[in-house]
Amino acid sequence: MDRQPGMSVRLKLTLSYAGFLMLAGVLLLAVVWVFLLRYVPETIYTGPPGPLTRPGLVDVPDRSDLLAAFVPKAAAMLAFLLLFSLLGGWLLAGSMLAPLTRITNATRLTGNGSLSHRIQLEGRGDEFRELADAFDTMLARLEAHDAEQRRFAANASHELRTPLAITQTLLDVARGDPDRDNGELVERLHTVNARAIDLTEALLLLSRANQRSFTREHVDLSLAMEEATETLLPLAEKRGVTIETAGDTTPTIGSHALLLQLTTNLLHNAIVHNVAGRGTVWATAGVRAGSAVLTVENTGEQLTPQFVATLGEPFQRGTQRIRTDHAGVGLGLAIVRSITQAHDGTLTLTARPAGGLRVTVRLPAAPPHTGEVAAHSAAGSSTSTPTDN
Incomplete structure (x- = not known):
């Protein structure tokens, strides 16, 4: 955005410091002047000259003498104060704005495409250092x-x-x-x-x-879990995998379509990456500690923590997925992670000690709707879908 050139912040601060100091000096001199006037009369009456008059005792200054002596010195002091305040204000403003200059330079570098630069402002915490730390954090996130x-x-x-x-x-x-x-x-x-x-x-x-281009509405994760289970039941039966679901009303706010896709992806991965003919999938939903929690576990081969940490990356595939006819496109858990983040939630992937994977999704809980509670009670809180082995 093009702007007309104007005074720098340093100059504005300098003039502000100088103006404030000059105002304080004028007020101080005014107080001194008023205080002196209380003890100096307007005129001094010495009486007619006579033989008893002693000239050394009648030489008393009046207000005119005080004005002639005070005004030049006050003007000189104000001139000195003006120069001192301008110079001191300029140096002080420069010292105060030095961190802002570093932040501005870092912003320019970022605008030119450099995201690796960091301000790393040293010193104790204050407003400028909080701004610099926040900017460094933003740069780290942008770079990642x-x-x-x-x-x-x-x-x-x-x-x-x-x-x-x-x-x-x-x-x-x-x-x-x-x-x-x-x-x-x-x-x-x-x-x-x-x-x-x-x-x-x-x-x-x-x-x-x-x-995050979606409309937010009231969603029950447990109902989405049951809907996804019914959809994937033929695939589970074909592979000889048992799906066991359990849960209470789990209300949250978000996109029903995206949360259903999240649940479907988790169950599909749990079915495909399982022990063929004798595998099991456990899916539970409920509210815990103010969060709507969806957990999907499956039996399977032993997984290392290092490998599990990469499963949320796009196009990450395990060897079993490549060998199966349901190879997918390598975006299942990446989509789950993106949907979770878009709903301000967290995704946790953990290798099960007995083999397989445990996936936990935590989303902000919402007050349940009366209609959803009644529908969930009528449908039942737990479902077991055994398959032929």
């Missing part, structure tokens, strides 16, 4: 977010390039051998195209969650 976005863009480009390259190869093969049966080719193209569509939809959903 920028690095994450660059990594995400690179991974997304790679993931999108793979199905496109496969499609191009299949089309080149079909063009080079026109007499070949195209049934297998069409099937493979359908699979690759479906994967590309799933990846695109996942990217759009992830972008929507990151932008």
Whole structure:
């Protein structure tokens, strides 16, 4: 934004200091003048001259003499005070505004694209140092977010390039051998195209969650958990996985569609990354310590804490996911994390000692609606869905 040039803050502070000091000096001199006038009469009557008059005793100053002696010295003192206040105010304002200069320089560097610079203002805490620390924290978050976005863009480009390259190869093969049966080719193209569509939809959903562009409403996480369980029950039966759900009314505020997607992703991951034919998934929901808590656990292979810490990253895949027919696009837990952050919640991933993963989502709780409580009571607070093993 273009602005007209004006006085610097340092000059404004200098003039303010000088003006205040001059005003204080004038008031002080006025008080002194009023105090002296109380003891000096307007005129001195010495009487007619005579033989008894002693000249040394009648030389008493009056107010005119006081005015002639006081005003020049007061003016000189005010002039000295003006120069002293301007010089001192300029030096003092420069010392006070030095931290602001460093903050301004850091802001300019940030505007030019440098996010690695930090102010690191030394000294004890005050308003400028609080501002500098807050700015450093903001820069650290921006740098981490920028690095994450660059990594995400690179991974997304790679993931999108793979199905496109496969499609191009299949089309080149079909063009080079026109007499070949195209049934297998069409099937493979359908699979690759479906994967590309799933990846695109996942990217759009992830972008929507990151932008927080959704309408907030009253949502019961336990009902969303039951709805997701019913949707994924055929997949669980196909894989021989048992889903056990339990929970009370778990009200929160957010997007019903996104929170349902969050719950679906967690249950889908728990089913797919499980022990085929004899695995179990436990899903619970409830209010704890003022938070709406959703927990999904599953049996499975042993996971290291280092590996678990990376599962929330985009396009992070375990070896089992790659080998399965439900390979997905590597954005399941990344979407869960983004949706959780968009709802001001926290996501915790923990490796189970017996194998498998425990995922805990904590969201701000909200007062339950009467209709939701009644609906939840009618549906029952716990559900067990065993499957054929």
